[in-house]
């Protein structure tokens with residue numbers, strides 16, 4: 001037993017919400033820096049981060065969120081965590097909604113008592129500590145952090161301390177990265193959650209703690225019906241972990257989603273007893289994106305070269321190359337000397353004109 005136990009405050013109740021703990025309909029999202037640097041979604045900005053996403057996750061699901069760097073995984077998790085405001089209409093005027101436990105993910109503050117969100121930013125900022133904000137690198141013992149919360153769930157606290165191998169006398173300023181990460185996970189999970197959003201938080205955990213944590217999360221969803229979404233690039237120990245998979249492609253669209261049992265390639269790898277199924281699937285999808293991007297680049301280059309061939313008077317490349325002669329009748333055909341002059345600009349050789357004149361003489 002570690003420290004005091006106090007009766008937890010009753011949590012705000014969540015009205016019945018049907019089978020889906022997470023329900024996203026037609027979500028499109030764009031970052032826009034507001035006047036104070038805040039991020040707002042706007043239909044005017046063409047650079048969409050997430051486009052027309054739908055996601056339904058039944059209560060008690062464990063969903064792996066897969067995608068390349070920059071595909072929008074953290075953005076999606078932050079939206080579900082209520083960190084970003086989204087619009088109720090998409091840019092084309094179709095209704096859009098992001099619901100967690102049947103409530104608006106951004107507006108309904110009741111969710112904060114039932115939803116846990118852990119990301120890699122922790123430790124970079126301040127947390128509430130005895131009514132004030134102190135840096136997590138300060139000289140604080142773990143037992144004094146979020147004291148009331150720890151005391152409200154003594155059994156859970158002890159279970160987590162044991163699993164994560166945390167000593168309550170650890171002082172934050174003396175911890176390694178992995179130890180600080182364990183404390184983050186401890187404080188984030190000590191209150192029983194209905195929804196857990198994990199954004200690559202197992203980096204820097206040693207292999208035993210990571211495996212124990214993954215198994216503990218399975219028990220949380222199987223025994224308590226907690227719904228978990230986990231975004232990661234590390235697939236060790238995850239082959240049998242997830243019930244669902246959501247693949248976000250590099251255009252911020254859904255590449256694949258569904259139950260693991262419905263993913264043919266997964267079932268095939270399972271039948272073959274493949275040693276790293278999730279890694280193989282993620283690599284397959286992400287390599288496909290890389291190859292498509294390369295093919296598109298080559299196509300664009302080829303189109304650029306073709307434009308030069310079609311307009312031999314403009315061999316200079318660069319911005320607007322080949323676009324100057326929009327109306328051929330309005331542009332006078334350049335004389336031989338002018339053409340040579342343009343070439344010389346490109347080559348940085350003003351002697352070309354002289355050479356032409358000398359040859360002409």
Ligand SMILES: Nc1ncnc2c1ncn2[C@@H]1O[C@H](COP(=O)(O)OP(=O)(O)OP(=O)(O)O)[C@@H](O)[C@H]1O
Pocket residue numbers: 031032039049067068069070071072073074075076
């Ligand atoms: N606060 C922000 N303001 C503007 N653009 C942002 C912001 N945060 C992320 N982005 C952009 O949104 C896109 C998606 O970023 P996000 O962090 O969601 O990707 P990710 O899939 O989590 O990537 P990673 O795997 O590298 O963590 C990227 O192009 C990124 O540059």
